[in-house]
Amino acid sequence: MMPSSRRGLTSAVRGVCKALDGTASRRPPSLEQQLRSLRLSSPALAPVPGSRRCLSTESSDPAGSRQQPPPQLAITAAAPVNLASLASRPRLAEHARVLPASASYFSRTPVFNEHFLEVYKLSRTYANLPVIPSADAERVAWKTLFDLRQTLGEPVKATEYAQCLKLVKRLHLIHPDLKPPAVTDALRYFKRDVQGFLNAPKPIAIDKFGRALGVGRRKASVAHAWVVEGDGQVLINGKTLADYFGRVHDRESAVWALHATDRIDKYNVWARVTGGGTTGQAEALKLAVAKALMAHEPALKPALRRAGCITRDPRRVERKKHGRVKARKMPTWVKR
Amino acid sequence: MSAPNCLRCLVRPSAALRLSAPPPASALKPATPPLTAAASRRAPFSTTPAAAAAPKSSSQGQQAAAKGHVRKGKRLTLKGKKKQKSLDHGKSPLPGERKAYRKRITLSNDNAIKVPWLTDLAAPDLADPANVGKVLALPPTTQDQLRASEAFKPTQTWGMFRQPAVLVRKETVDLTQRMQEAAAARKVLRMVVTGNKVTGKSLMLLQAMTHAFLNEWVVIHLPEAQELTTAVTEYAPLADTSPVQYSQPVYALKLLHAIRKANADVLAKTFTVSEHSELPQSLPAGSPLLAIANQAKEVDSAWVIFQALWNELMAPAPNRPPILLSLDGLAHVMRVSDYRSPAFEPIHAFDLALVRLFTDALGGAVKFPAGGAVLGATSRNNSPRSPSMELALAQREAEQQQQQQPGVEVPQKDPFFRGYDERVDAVLRSVQVLRLGGVDRREARALLEYWAASGMLRTVVDEKAVAEKWTLAGGGVLGEMERASLLTMRV
Numbered sequence: 116m117m118p119s120s121r122r123g124l125t126s127a128v129r130g131v132c133k134a135l136d137g138t139a140s141r142r143p144p145s146l147e148q149q150l151r152s153l154r155l156s157s158p159a160l161a162p163v164p165g166s167r168r169c170l171s172t173e174s175s176d177p178a179g180s181r182q183q184p185p186p187q188l189a190i191t192a193a194a195p196v197n198l199a200s201l202a203s204r205p206r207l208a209e210h211a212r213v214l215p216a217s218a219s220y221f222s223r224t225p226v227f228n229e230h231f232l233e234v235y236k237l238s239r240t241y242a243n244l245p246v247i248p249s250a251d252a253e254r255v256a257w258k259t260l261f262d263l264r265q266t267l268g269e270p271v272k273a274t275e276y277a278q279c280l281k282l283v284k285r286l287h288l289i290h291p292d293l294k295p296p297a298v299t300d301a302l303r304y305f306k307r308d309v310q311g312f313l314n315a316p317k318p319i320a321i322d323k324f325g326r327a328l329g330v331g332r333r334k335a336s337v338a339h340a341w342v343v344e345g346d347g348q349v350l351i352n353g354k355t356l357a358d359y360f361g362r363v364h365d366r367e368s369a370v371w372a373l374h375a376t377d378r379i380d381k382y383n384v385w386a387r388v389t390g391g392g393t394t395g396q397a398e399a400l401k402l403a404v405a406k407a408l409m410a411h412e413p414a415l416k417p418a419l420r421r422a423g424c425i426t427r428d429p430r431r432v433e434r435k436k437h438g439r440v441k442a443r444k445m446p447t448w449v450k451r
Numbered sequence: 452m453s454a455p456n457c458l459r460c461l462v463r464p465s466a467a468l469r470l471s472a473p474p475p476a477s478a479l480k481p482a483t484p485p486l487t488a489a490a491s492r493r494a495p496f497s498t499t500p501a502a503a504a505a506p507k508s509s510s511q512g513q514q515a516a517a518k519g520h521v522r523k524g525k526r527l528t529l530k531g532k533k534k535q536k537s538l539d540h541g542k543s544p545l546p547g548e549r550k551a552y553r554k555r556i557t558l559s560n561d562n563a564i565k566v567p568w569l570t571d572l573a574a575p576d577l578a579d580p581a582n583v584g585k586v587l588a589l590p591p592t593t594q595d596q597l598r599a600s601e602a603f604k605p606t607q608t609w610g611m612f613r614q615p616a617v618l619v620r621k622e623t624v625d626l627t628q629r630m631q632e633a634a635a636a637r638k639v640l641r642m643v644v645t646g647n648k649v650t651g652k653s654l655m656l657l658q659a660m661t662h663a664f665l666n667e668w669v670v671i672h673l674p675e676a677q678e679l680t681t682a683v684t685e686y687a688p689l690a691d692t693s694p695v696q697y698s699q700p701v702y703a704l705k706l707l708h709a710i711r712k713a714n715a716d717v718l719a720k721t722f723t724v725s726e727h728s729e730l731p732q733s734l735p736a737g738s739p740l741l742a743i744a745n746q747a748k749e750v751d752s753a754w755v756i757f758q759a760l761w762n763e764l765m766a767p768a769p770n771r772p773p774i775l776l777s778l779d780g781l782a783h784v785m786r787v788s789d790y791r792s793p794a795f796e797p798i799h800a801f802d803l804a805l806v807r808l809f810t811d812a813l814g815g816a817v818k819f820p821a822g823g824a825v826l827g828a829t830s831r832n833n834s835p836r837s838p839s840m841e842l843a844l845a846q847r848e849a850e851q852q853q854q855q856q857p858g859v860e861v862p863q864k865d866p867f868f869r870g871y872d873e874r875v876d877a878v879l880r881s882v883q884v885l886r887l888g889g890v891d892r893r894e895a896r897a898l899l900e901y902w903a904a905s906g907m908l909r910t911v912v913d914e915k916a917v918a919e920k921w922t923l924a925g926g927g928v929l930g931e932m933e934r935a936s937l938l939t940m941r942v
Contacts, residue, residue, distance in 0.1 A: 347922040355889075357925025358647065363935050366923045373922075380918030 224269040231279045233301050238282045241298060246288040254312040255287065257305050280305070319410035326385075327410035331402025333428055336391030338399035342407035345383025347373075351400070352388060365397035372405035375422035376415050382408065402427060556603045557610030558594060564906040565613050574665040577619060577658060578627040584893045586901040588616040589661060596664045599712035601674035602657045608933055612905050617658055618898050618929075620890055626655065627662045629883075630824045634668070634773040640824040641813050643781060643879070645844055646887030648831040649930020655887060656777050656828050663775040668823065669714050669721075669764060671706070673809065676780035677833070678702065680800045682789035689754075689804055696804045697790065703805065704753035707760070711744035717772050718744055724766045727759050740764070754804070761808065767820045774823035776812050781827040782834040784810065785875045801874050814878035827882075839872040843879035848886060889927030892917060898932065908936050 215221070219228035258266070260276045283305045286298050321327045326341045349370060351359040360366045369386075373379040384404055388396040405424035409416055419425050433442035440446055544552075571590040576582055589597065594615060597603060609615045617623075626642070633640035644652045656672075663670045678684060684702040688695050711718070718741040727734045727743065731752050734742055740763055747756045764774060778784065784806045790798040800806045811817050812825040829844070842864060849861040864871060890898070896917045902908035910916050924931035 347918050348926060349922060355925035355928070356922065357928050357931040363923065363939065366925075366935070370922060374919060377915060379922050380914070 224267070224271050224275075226267050227263065227269050227271050227275070227279075230301070230304055231275065234279060234282045234286065234305075237295075237298050237301055238286055241286070241289060241295060244289045244293050246285075247290050249284075249288060252288050253291075256307040256310055256312060257283065258307050262307060319406060321410055327407040329403040329406030329408070329410070331399045331404070331406060331427075333398040333402065334391045334395035334431060336388060336395035336399040338386055338388045338396065338403040340384055340386040340400060340403035340407050342382050342384055342404060342411065344381065344411070347380040348383045349386070350384070351386045360393060360397055362393065365393050368394075368397040369400040370404065371401045371422060372408050372419055372424040375424065376408070376412075376418050378408065378412075378415075382411070398428065554605050556598065556605060558598070558603065558615050559609075559613055560611055561613065563611060563613040564904065566616075566901060566904040568904075569614065569616055569901075572617075572661065572665060577623060577662040577665070578631050580624050582619045583621050583624055584619065584897045586616050586618050586897055588614045590665075593661055593664050596670070596713040597657060597660060600660065600670060600672040600709050602653075602660050602672060604653055607654070608937060611907050611937060616901065617654065617661070618890070618894060618901075619658075620651070620655075620894055622655065622885060622887055623658045626659055626885060630659065630662060630775070631666075633824055634666075634822040637820070637822040639812065639815070639817070639819050639822060640826075640883070641815055641881070642824065642826055642883040642885055643813075643844060643847075644826060644828040644885045644887065646829075647928065649928060649933075650887040650889070651929045652828040652830065652887055653779055654929070655885070656779055656826060659824065659826055660775060660777060663773070663824075664713070666773075667717050668773045668775050669710075669717050670775045670777070671710055672713075672775075673706070673778040673805075676778050676783035676806075679803060679806055680783045680786070680788035680790070685750075686790055686803070688793075692804075694802065695792070696802050696807060697798060698754040698804045700750045700753045703757045704747055704750050706805075707744055707747035707753060707757055710760070711741065711747065715741060721763075721770070721772060723763050724768045725763075729755055730759055731756075757805075765817065765820060771819075771821040773821045774819050775826065776809060776823070777826040777828070778809050779828045780830040780834060782829055782837045782840055785837040785840040785878075786835055786872070799874065801878075810878045813882060815881055837872070837875065838868065838870045839875035840879060842871070843876060843882075844884050847879065847882060847884045851884060889921075889925065890929060891927060892921060895921045895924075895927050895932065898929070899936070902937060910936075 217225070217229060219225040219232070222228050257280060260271065260273055263271050263276060283302055287302055289298060319327050319329060324343070326343045329340050329342065331338045331340070349356040351369070356366050356369060360369060367374065370379060370384070373382060373384075384407075386400055386403065388400060390396075391399070401424055405419045405422075409419065416425065435442055438446075566586075569586065569588045572587045572593070576587060603609060603615075626644075629640050629642070644655050646652050660670050660672060673679065679699065679702060684699050686697045686699050689698050719739050721740045722737050723734060723740060723743070724736060726736045730743065731746055731749075740760060743756060743760045743763065747753055764771065784800045786800055787797045788800040788803060788806075790803070792798055801810055809825070809827075812819075813827055829840075842862060845862045849859050852859040853861070896912065899908060899912045899917055899920060903910070903912045920932055920936050921927045923935040
């Protein structure tokens with residue numbers, strides 16, 4: 116009987132293998148080998164020299180066996196495998212041990228991988244949803260690599276983090292009206308706990324007396340300045356500018372916001388300053404007056420920024436280090 | 452700008468160098484290197500022939516070039532003694548010279564630009580309300596008088612301008628008008644000038660003195676009260692005084708000299724009413740007061756002469772001049788002085804005869820025959836605390852304000868405080884108080900314009916500049932305006 120189709124051939128080969136199971140090697144032959152051996156055994160095909168190996172398992176004498184195949188080994192095709200029935204058959208506990216639900220279990224970073232995969236799937240699923248320009252999207256502070264490592268306790272790789280966050284940001288740009296809840300849920304995990312961008316600056320109001328209160332800080336000083344329309348009078352903690360600041364430079368710093376915008380004779384300042392030294396207090400006042408001035412005239416912001424009255428100077432006293440006399444100073448070199 | 456060519460010989464500077472240079476030095480003295488290197492390094496714009504100066508005898512580079520590598524200077528010395536440098540700084544200043552330099556008063560600066568519109572003060576100018584907000588110059592005679600009575604102070608900025616000039620403030624006119632009224636009514640204006648730091652208190656005294664000098668008053672000015680009470684001048688008990696008073700003869704002599712120099716004209720026109728036999732040279736009645744002052748030559752007789760002069764000025768006679776008695780640094784006399792009695796008891800400042808003369812006049816116990824003014828100015832430099840004086844001034848000020856607005860509360864004594872001085876209270880019970888603050892914008896502008904015209908302020912004086920300086924000076928405080936605009940240029 117000749118196998119009429121490829122499937123038939125395969126099953127035929129299987130039959131051979133089963134029959135030879137007792138003597139055959141433990142290694143299962145590959146499909147290619149099976150096919151070659153089949154070619155060799157079927158008369159329709161020319162003998163292939165490389166096929167000997169497969170048959171060598173049949174007997175100890177390969178030279179003789181090639182010429183004279185044993186007559187009693189008739190090749191019979193096995194019944195075709197019904198895949199549908201195989202699939203339908205309930206698979207009972209074939210394994211003795213519990214398998215984890217996710218293959219990530221076996222990686223170094225299982226939780227991260229789970230989230231990564233989820234994001235990946237979502238990004239594939241919703242790749243065609245319309246996106247908005249990134250400038251229009253809500254600003255979100257994403258977890259940094261450091262944050263992620265801290266929260267997960269897993270050694271997340273920087274490259275994987277970068278890939279993941281790229282997808283996260285892409286998903287974030289999906290149009291808010293069309294964004295599926297699954298995406299929102301998945302992205303929530305990657306957001307930082309504290310969202311600084313949600314802190315909307317409170318606009319400074321001008322009260323019924325025409326005063327605007329600005330608060331400024333520098334070093335250890337805090338200044339509260341009430342700025343009101345007037346003629347250039349300045350009172351700081353109940354003293355005039357000249358009484359409060361001995362240095363002319365400090366006086367100029369304190370009213371620098373008004374000076375830089377040519378408003379020195381248009382407003383009066385009544386200020387309360389605490390903490391720090393004279394320089395810190397003067398520069399805290401600079402910021403406080405600038406903020407209050409912006410409440411009166413918001414259009415002055417660029418001019419004030421150019422004058423350096425907007426940005427808070429974050430410098431503080433540098434801490435002392437052990438082994439040093441001060442923050443940086445090394446002890447005196449002593450011979451021996 | 453230097454011309455590219457030498458103006459004398461019309462030769463280009465480089466050519467002139469070559470022409471005027473001596474023949475190659477190597478021909479004369481092989482050790483000396485050629486000068487060309489040094490000469491070519493001269494500034495290219497200088498037209499002075501470089502070789503005209505004597506050739507540099509030995510600079511290190513030349514030596515190195517001559518002898519090759521110089522080992523001596525490079526030798527490593529581990530334990531060698533350092534050569535003591537005997538730097539010759541010239542003659543060191545004599546004792547007192549440094550202080551004299553520090554305390555010198557410079558009243559003019561020839562480098563300052565002359566202000567064309569500056570006019571000299573005349574007699575009625577300081578009392579004229581039309582002059583408020585004007586800068587007016589002190590006439591030369593008045594300058595001498597003020598200098599003699601030590602009205603100028605070394606901290607003031609007279610030395611920056613070509614001519615001493617003062618800004619007429621509202622307070623100035625107020626004060627001088629009151630002085631005039633008092634003199635017209637033959638009364639004594641008793642006033643204390645007070646105010647914050649550098650608000651112009653001493654300058655207000657100076658303006659009052661200027662007004663007095665211009666109007667032919669007799670001015671007796673005690674420039675530093677601390678010289679009287681900090682035990683820096685000699686003192687001696689006065690006979691026939693109970694409780695004992697103390698004279699300060701050395702200071703009295705100095706004061707007499709100042710009075711004589713500053714008021715010579717007026718004193719020469721005023722004559723004694725009684726004869727003075729107690730003086731070193733006895734004077735008959737009808738001799739000029741200047742003759743009394745002229746007798747002050749020795750310390751021993753100084754107090755007697757001063758008393759004679761004072762008594763003559765106080766004598767009720769028809770043509771006496773009005774008197775301005777002024778003192779700067781009031782807090783120093785309103786306390787117990789640093790002097791000690793023979794029993795080592797502290798002496799109250801009011802027991803010093805000269806101080807008592809002033810405080811009696813300030814307290815209203817003395818009537819000047821032709822009226823006049825007694826002015827005291829507080830000081831914020833090196834002044835002792837005097838709680839009684841501070842309280843009294845605050846009370847008088849509140850009482851003055853009460854006349855305008857009745858709701859003002861007059862501060863009262865702290866019942867639990869012991870530091871008050873009854874004698875001080877008594878003196879200051881009825882004085883007037885003139886409080887000085889900042890000037891207004893108009894006056895500030897006048898001053899800035901004067902500074903700018905003198906070339907001392909190098910900005911355009913517009914509203915913006917005035918506002919800025921006014922604010923930086925804490926609301927137009929004059930001394931602070933000087934600091935913010937004038938003294939920033941001082942290098």
